Each structure stands twice: as C-alpha cells, then as structure tokens.
Amino acid sequence: MNDLSLVVTILRFGFLVLMWIMVFSVVAAMRRDLVIGRKAKVGQPTARQARKHPELIEEAPPAKVQARQLVVTEGPLAGTTLELSGTPILLGRAQDATLVLEDDYASGRHARLFPQGTRWFVEDLGSTNGTFLGGSALTRALPVELGVPVRIGKTVIELRP
C-alpha cells in the first residue's frame, strides 16, 4: 500500500510537471514566430534552402537610400542643385516657386515634389506641356526613384542621394 501511495504521489507531481512541459514546449515551438512583421528574417538562408527557394536570395531592395539633392541635368538651369529638406517643392516659372525655372516651355506653377514617408512624389499641377516621369506623362502623383529623370518643359531634374 505504501508503495502504491508513493507511486501515486510521484505521478501526481509528475502530472503537474507534464502540464508545464506542455506549456514550455508550446512556447519553444513558437519562439521563432514571435518576431512580427518585416524584421522576421532569421539568419541567412543556407545553401540548401537557397537552392530550393531561389526567391530568398534575390533579396529584396537594397537598403533604402534617401534622396538628399535635386539636380537639374538639362535645360537653362543645368547644373543647379537644391538640397532637399522635408518640405514640398514647387517647380515652375512663377516667382514664388521653390525652383524658379527660366524655361519658356514650363508653366507658372508646373509641378510639385513632396515627401511622403521615405519617398518623394511628383505631381503635375495642370501644366500646359505636362510633366514626364521617366518618359511617360504624369496623370497623378507618382513616386520618384533616385536617378529617374523628371522632364518639365526643356528642363530635366532628378533626385540624388
């Protein structure tokens, strides 16, 4: 009888231990899942994983570099640079524009560059001759990537890091 009660006692505590083993093994199983969102990357993929899942290596965009300068590459003002701050930039012939274009083909208030998050967007303000981003006319605000030419009349500007 004494033996049995010893066994029962051991089992009783054993059960409590087992319950906690269950809890901790669940926690252990979800350990790698605790990081949420974009930073959930865990280490580099091994060679074998890379072979099986090529999409892992192509590795998304290189670290985002913020645009710091606006450079005029063509047109009457070619060579002008403008430091970018966080404020929107008005481009046109009007005297209150941030960058006053001496360009007969540009409208008074031609286009606007504005920051949104980490990117800059360009938007046409109803100009006569239109604004071209990388060769196509703008119909709505679009993000401007680094080095992509934006044409306003005969002036071409681009963003540089």
Added chain:
Amino acid sequence: MSQLLTVAKPRRNTELLLIIVALGMSAMANALVNLNLGRNFDNDFYTQIAILGGLALVFHIVLRLKAKYADPVILPLVIALNGVGLAVIHRLDITSGDSAATRQWMWTSLAVVAAITVIWFLRDHRILRRYTYISLLISVVLLILPLVPGLSAGSVNGATVWISIGPFTFQPGEIAKITLAVFFAGYLSSNRDLILLAGKKIGPLQLPRTRDLAPMIVAWLASVGVLVFQRDLGSSILFFGLFMVMIYVATSRVSWILIGVGLIVVGGTAAYQIFPHVARRIDVWVNAFDPEYIGAAFGSFQVVEGLFGLANGGLFGTGLGQGTSDKLPVANSDMIIAVIGEELGLIGLFAILCLYALLVARGFRAALGTRDAFGKLLAVGLSFAVALQCFIIIGGVTRLIPLTGLTTPFLAAGGSSLLANWIIVALILKISDAARRPIDVSTADNSKPTNDQPLKEVPSP
C-alpha cells in the same frame, strides 16, 4: 515584391510532437483519476485514450492535406485542454454517479468532426464575408430560438438559453457567438473607413457620427435583450464585449471604448434597478460570505465552496480525485475551474491558464499575420471571445466579478459550447493558414489589386 522572408515551413511535424505531449497529458490525467479513486484500468480507459488520439490524428492529417501552413500549436493546446476537461469530468462522474463524461466524449467527437468539416470545405475564410448579413440573420434567429414555445427547454438554473430537440438539448447562443463575430468582421471591414473618417473632434477624442453609432446601439440592445428575455448575464456581457473589441480593433479609436463603457454603465445600472435576478447576482457577490446568502437558494454556496476548495488545494493541489469540490452543484460545468484549482493546485491551475493565454495569443498572431481586414477582425473577435469567456467564468469562480453561467471553453461539460469552440478553433486555424502561407510569386497575383488588398493609393497632398 514577395513578402517571403524565410522559407515558409508548414511545421506539421512540430504539431505532431506537441499533440503527442498533449495526449500524454490527457492519458496521465485519466490514469491518475483511476488510480486515486481505486478504479481499474478497464477497457474504457484504453478506448477513450484511443478515441481522443484517433480524433487528434485525423485532425492532424486533415491539416496536412487542407491547411498545410496552419499554426502548429493551436491544435495541441486545444487537445490538452479538452483532454484534461474529459479527465476531470470523468473524475466527477465517479463520485456523483453521473454519466456526463460519456456525453462529453460524444460531443467531443462530434465537435472535432464539425471542425474537420470546416477545415475541409471552407476553402478560404474570406468566403464568409459574403454571408455578412446572413450571419446577422442567423444570429438573431439563434438568439430567439430559446424563447420559441415549442422548442424552448424552459428556464434552466434561471436562464432561458436552451432548446430541446428530441432527447438533445442545445444552447444556440454558443453558435451565435461565431455568427455574430462573422457579421461584425464583415460589417466593420466594409464600413471601417466611413466610421473612421467622419465625425467631429473634441480634444484628443474623435467622436463618431450619430448614424455610425447605430450598429453599436443595436449590439447594445441585443445584449440587453439577452439579459432581459433570456436572463443570461454572461452571454450578454460576452456579446457586447465582442462588439466593443472588434470596433476598437477596426478603428483604433478610444472614443468607442468610452462610449461602450458608458453604455455598459447605463445598462448595468438600469438592469440592477429593474431586474431582481441581476440585483440578486450582485448582492450574492458582494455578501458572499454572509451565512444568510450561503444558505439561500441561488445563493453564494457555490462560490464560497469553490473558494474553500481553491484554498484547500494550495500550491500543489490534493491530487486528481482527492478533492472535496465534487459536492458542488454543477461542479463539472460552471465550477470546473474550482475543481481543477483544488485538485491540481495553483501550479496546475496556472498551467491551464497559460494554455488558454497561449491559445488566445496564437489567435491574435494569426490576425496580425493575415493580409485581409476581414480575416484580421474575425481572428481577433473569435480569439477575444474565448479570452473573454474565460475571464467571465474564471473571474466569477474566483469571485473577482459576479458569477454568471458561462462554460469554461473546452474544459467544462457542455456540448454546445464544445461544438462552438471547436468550430472557432477551425476558423482560427484556417485564418492562420492564410496568414503563414507564402505568397505565390509565380502568378502575377500580387500586382493586381483585389478587393481585400487594394494597392496603396498615392495620398493626395
């Protein structure tokens, strides 16, 4: 661009391992009950373990086939809880001569089959969104059913929440929990922007427009209706809490919480003044240790005995089958937490609470991971319903709040609750599968805007 950051692993083998631990827990609990109460290890013991193991295995295989990327820890957690519940009900049966455990086994099997059916036939949780308003209709019907004269099972323990069909009784309100969550999720994911943008701002609070308040008023009236006509305080709190959390998650406006709390205060005070059964609940709660209340019918005997039981259990518990809580009325449903607390002690009770916490956390994780607003809201709503239900009943048993008749999910004896909660688990598993499944980069699916995932519009300056 692919959102793939690591190789997406199905992790079904992890699940299998955890299921084995969970089944071990269940078997050991049953064995301890038999040992402590001097029962033989007859065939019943082995068949029951085999049934639970078989059900778990079938579910596991269905997940492998139909929801390969579903969360690997949810199923083991639920099996562990259900298994411990079965053992405790079996233990209470032995001392009270009831046959609740057999019924619970039947319902467990039925519930698991229902959950498997959901996993198998529900291709995508977003399909449910089409049935937003049908869900509302079903919820209303389900809530009214217990009041229909032919079907109603009458007033049981003061609440009219049961229907009886032939020899079976069923609590339709449990299923209404799910359909209401589907309705709220569908409604809020479609109307979220409207609710968010309109309204005036007073100080730091953005107040909603009056007409956007309508759904909240409807939810409030429904909860009050449940309280008045069915006399079911627990479900009433559950439904309103569910709506409040879902609208808060959808809009992240604190004003909704304040309005909701205001409505609760108004409704609660009115109910306390007008309805004697509500006032009685509160009185019993406040004066629980008053001998007058302990002795009275519908008095505090249950709660007080439960508390004594918890105290008797101490840190390590008396051991399964050795407690005194089996004398409690409805020990195997409302008061099952008190029995567990006595016989497994604080350490065991906390392990159970941890299992619940992990389960709810995994539901929230699925909500964070999934990419459509409807899925997010549904997962949050369903997990929160489980959490709130635990809070209401465990809070009631430990006398933190007045005791109301809700079942402890998965543990307590009660077929409808078991069925509803297993279906909830199936839905959460399905959503987590959608959340963890890698996006197929080969098809140009990503570049096309869909209803649920519109391409980000460029904000106008």
